[in-house]
Amino acid sequence: QVQLQQWGAGLLKPSETLSLTCAVYGGSFTGYYWSWLRQPPGKGLEWIAEINHSGSTNYNPSLMRRVTISVDTSKKQFSLRLDSVTAADTAVYYCARVAPPFDYWGQGTLVTVSS
Amino acid sequence: QSVLTQPPSVSGAPGQRVTISCTGSSSNIGAGFDVHWYQQLPGTAPKLLIYRNNNRPSGVPDRFSASRSGTSASLAITGLQAEDEADYHCQSYDSSLSVGVFGGGTKLTVL
Numbered sequence: 001q002v003q004l005q006q007w008g009a010g011l012l013k014p015s016e017t018l019s020l021t022c023a024v025y026g027g028s029f030t031g032y033y034w035s036w037l038r039q040p041p042g043k044g045l046e047w048i049a050e051i052n053h054s055g056s057t058n059y060n061p062s063l064m065r066r067v068t069i070s071v072d073t074s075k076k077q078f079s080l081r082l083d084s085v086t087a088a089d090t091a092v093y094y095c096a097r098v099a100p101p102f103d104y105w106g107q108g109t110l111v112t113v114s115s
Numbered sequence: 116q117s118v119l120t121q122p123p124s125v126s127g128a129p130g131q132r133v134t135i136s137c138t139g140s141s142s143n144i145g146a147g148f149d150v151h152w153y154q155q156l157p158g159t160a161p162k163l164l165i166y167r168n169n170n171r172p173s174g175v176p177d178r179f180s181a182s183r184s185g186t187s188a189s190l191a192i193t194g195l196q197a198e199d200e201a202d203y204h205c206q207s208y209d210s211s212l213s214v215g216v217f218g219g220g221t222k223l224t225v226l
Contacts, residue, residue, distance in 0.1 A: 094161070
């Protein structure tokens with residue numbers, strides 16, 4: 001049974017850096033891409049970025065100037081960094097496995113950006 | 116503004132059939148890219164409900180089905196149950212944007 005567990009800071013001030021990590025338990029880590037997505041309050045889902053075990057990445061063009069996704073294959077973890085956050089980045093952030101589609105999800109982390 | 120358009124809400128009585136539409140364009144659904152559907156129960160992460168247009172993962176009841184035509188897709192739920200009350204999201208890929216894209220989500224209320 002595949003499980004994703006994520007963690008990171010939930011309250012940030014404008015201009016700070018968002019940092020989240022997702023650990024994968026069970027299943028293969030090397031055979032998939034691993035993604036971050038977000039869902040602003042009351043809105044739809046938005047794909048942010050993805051990475052595989054060897055570090056190959058893909059980014060949403062609308063966010064790529066501020067986003068870095070990284071992987072630690074030895075720990076079966078991958079991470080998200082989003083620079084210079086604003087209130088518009090307030091959302092629930094999810095990590096997910098890319099089958100495709102997104103077949104396993106983390107529990108979600110609410111990140112609030114407020115001064 | 117989501118790339119795929121879904122109705123904000125639908126409702127139905129227990130036992131009834133409801134459908135949720137997902138309208139795209141020639142660069143996503145109309146281009147033949149797969150459509151996937153997710154169910155999101157209140158306060159939880161999305162769960163894969165339908166993959167590659169009309170396939171159900173293990174454990175998803177056959178009350179859930181999906182179809183597509185042209186630039187649109189739809190999710191059908193028959194024999195509505197109270198436990199089906201959730202948000203439903205469609206997803207595809209857009210070749211103009213080079214990203215996976217989602218609908219804005221549809222809230223299903225079981226009356």
